[in-house]
Amino acid sequence: MTWYRIWAIFTRHFYLYKRSLSRWMAIFYWPLIDLFVWGFITVYLRQAQPLSEGGKPVSFIMAFLGALILWDILFRSQQGISITFLEEVWSRNLLNLFVAPLRPIEFLTASMLMGLFMVTTATLASAVLAWLFYSFNLLVLGVALLPFILNLVAMGWAIGVVTTAVVLRFGQKAEVLAWGLTFFFQPISAVFYPVEVLPAWLQPVARAVPATHVFQGMRQVLHDGTFPVGELLAATALNGVYLAVAFLFFYWIFAQVKELGLLLKVGE
Amino acid sequence: MTTASDRAPVSTDGPVVSPAVAVEAVELTKRFGETLAVDHVSFRIAPGEVVGLLGPNGAGKTTILQMLLGTLLPTSGVIRILGLDLTRHRETILHQVNFSSTYVSMPASLTVRENLMVFARLYGLQHPKERVEAVMKLFEIADLRSASGRGLSSGQLTRVCLAKAFLNNPRVLFLDEPTASLDPDIADKTRRLLRESRDQNGTTILYTSHNMQEMEELCDRIIFLHKGRIIAMDTPKAVLAKYGQANLEELFLLIARQGVAP
Numbered sequence: 001m002t003w004y005r006i007w008a009i010f011t012r013h014f015y016l017y018k019r020s021l022s023r024w025m026a027i028f029y030w031p032l033i034d035l036f037v038w039g040f041i042t043v044y045l046r047q048a049q050p051l052s053e054g055g056k057p058v059s060f061i062m063a064f065l066g067a068l069i070l071w072d073i074l075f076r077s078q079q080g081i082s083i084t085f086l087e088e089v090w091s092r093n094l095l096n097l098f099v100a101p102l103r104p105i106e107f108l109t110a111s112m113l114m115g116l117f118m119v120t121t122a123t124l125a126s127a128v129l130a131w132l133f134y135s136f137n138l139l140v141l142g143v144a145l146l147p148f149i150l151n152l153v154a155m156g157w158a159i160g161v162v163t164t165a166v167v168l169r170f171g172q173k174a175e176v177l178a179w180g181l182t183f184f185f186q187p188i189s190a191v192f193y194p195v196e197v198l199p200a201w202l203q204p205v206a207r208a209v210p211a212t213h214v215f216q217g218m219r220q221v222l223h224d225g226t227f228p229v230g231e232l233l234a235a236t237a238l239n240g241v242y243l244a245v246a247f248l249f250f251y252w253i254f255a256q257v258k259e260l261g262l263l264l265k266v267g268e
Numbered sequence: 269m270t271t272a273s274d275r276a277p278v279s280t281d282g283p284v285v286s287p288a289v290a291v292e293a294v295e296l297t298k299r300f301g302e303t304l305a306v307d308h309v310s311f312r313i314a315p316g317e318v319v320g321l322l323g324p325n326g327a328g329k330t331t332i333l334q335m336l337l338g339t340l341l342p343t344s345g346v347i348r349i350l351g352l353d354l355t356r357h358r359e360t361i362l363h364q365v366n367f368s369s370t371y372v373s374m375p376a377s378l379t380v381r382e383n384l385m386v387f388a389r390l391y392g393l394q395h396p397k398e399r400v401e402a403v404m405k406l407f408e409i410a411d412l413r414s415a416s417g418r419g420l421s422s423g424q425l426t427r428v429c430l431a432k433a434f435l436n437n438p439r440v441l442f443l444d445e446p447t448a449s450l451d452p453d454i455a456d457k458t459r460r461l462l463r464e465s466r467d468q469n470g471t472t473i474l475y476t477s478h479n480m481q482e483m484e485e486l487c488d489r490i491i492f493l494h495k496g497r498i499i500a501m502d503t504p505k506a507v508l509a510k511y512g513q514a515n516l517e518e519l520f521l522l523i524a525r526q527g528v529a530p
Contacts, residue, residue, distance in 0.1 A: 091375040091417075096432065099337045100390040101362040260300070261331065261340040264371065 036187035044193030077156025080115020082178035154239040161246040165253035287351030290472035296345035307496040323493035324524040368433035369444035376417030391436040403431040443475035480516035
């Protein structure tokens with residue numbers, strides 16, 4: 001073993017960090033996300049007894065497994081769009097597609113359908129396994145389950161469209177977003193704990209996230225069995241706004257990409 | 269070769285008539301910040317004409333091709349393809365146009381046939397399976413139909429990309445160094461196919477290549493670019509006569525190394 005060769009390979013990778021903010025962010029990103037999520041979970045567990053007073057005691061297993069399955073819906077939905085796009089980038093196929101009579105909206109719609117396919121497959125598998133191994137029946141969420149899923153899919157689409165636009169504009173250095181942006185919302189989406197666990201100043205931010213209302217609604221169904229009309233209406237309204245903004249953002253970026261001729265270069 | 273009935277359907281925003289000019293660029297200019305990549309370039313290409321776009325690296329060839337394909341917006345100037353303004357009729361035009369380049373590829377995890385089927389559907393072909401079989405036969409890749417892209421040599425992949433470019437039996441074909449990675453035998457067959465497409469279907473072809481011999485052999489006319497400007501546009505013979513050179517290779521070296529006033 002020679003150290004100069006090891007040093008050569010080390011420097012080869014370290015050079016990447018010299019000019020890459022996204023790589024430095026990736027180093028700190030996941031530990032921070034984990035720290036916040038698990039920190040708030042700990043706070044929730046400490047406060048859980050008072051929160052369950054006045055209704056059925058919250059089953060942590062049910063709440064956590066339900067949250068886990070629903071969170072995966074959001075993640076898969078976003079991944080469906082982002083990975084569909086990245087597959088074209090990696091295979092240097094993007095220019096072939098856009099010199100064909102393909103409209104950006106058609107490309108995005110196909111990607112969203114792919115996201116829906118991934119969500120359906122993954123959710124069915126998770127739900128069956130949760131039922132087999134932990135006796136957790138996702139259908140306990142009742143008629144609210146479908147609107148919950150649709151809202152999470154819609155939020156995943158909005159994040160996916162935004163990440164696609166950013167990768168289209170900034171290339172492979174922005175790929176990290178495709179893998180991690182959804183998790184940015186996890187600590188403030190009240191996935192595993194109620195929004196009230198968050199610091200007061202962060203709660204309005206959390207309530208601006210559609211997923212927060214889905215997870216609050218899920219706990220409402222599990223807690224007292226009532227249909228969370230208000231939470232679902234809020235999630236749907238927010239998703240409508242964010243999807244519209246995401247599409248406008250994509251078209252704005254696509255115009256820039258055509259101005260700069262980046263379709264040929266995006267995979268470099 | 270194919271018949272006009274194999275062509276992709278025309279979009280709803282108007283049929284493409286038989287124009288007197290297949291490709292027209294008027295005062296086409298592209299500026300990237302301070303860099304003037306294409307400087308007031310104008311040319312016309314007649315239907316069925318084969319025109320070579322040549323020039324040293326950075327001359328503006330790929331930039332012009334990208335603008336003609338609508339994937340890059342010009343800073344100024346007008347592009348008309350098949351008599352239609354590209355800005356307003358992009359979708360109609362793209363049904364009648366195709367493109368292949370050594371700089372783009374296709375998903376390696378799909379088989380040759382799957383890749384071609386995707387594009388046959390994108391162009392809305394009426395008989396996609398038959399057309400895919402036809403182009404695979406045309407480019408001698410029928411025996412590779414079940415091979416994934418990972419198992420293909422660069423020459424085979426280039427032929428798959430060329431087969432894709434012929435799928436919709438395009439009236440205008442833009443090719444960026446189409447024979448760059450082909451062995452002499454397949455490169456010769458490709459040139460023959462391009463000629464046949466021109467002769468039998470009236471396909472208009474604009475292509476770039478660094479193979480000067482190929483340019484002389486195949487092109488009705490050449491457009492010589494240098495630093496974003498056209499410095500010569502005529503038949504290869506006339507251009508050589510103008511600069512007193514024996515062949516395009518020598519002319520290319522002269523222009524690349526010394527520069528020549530237009």
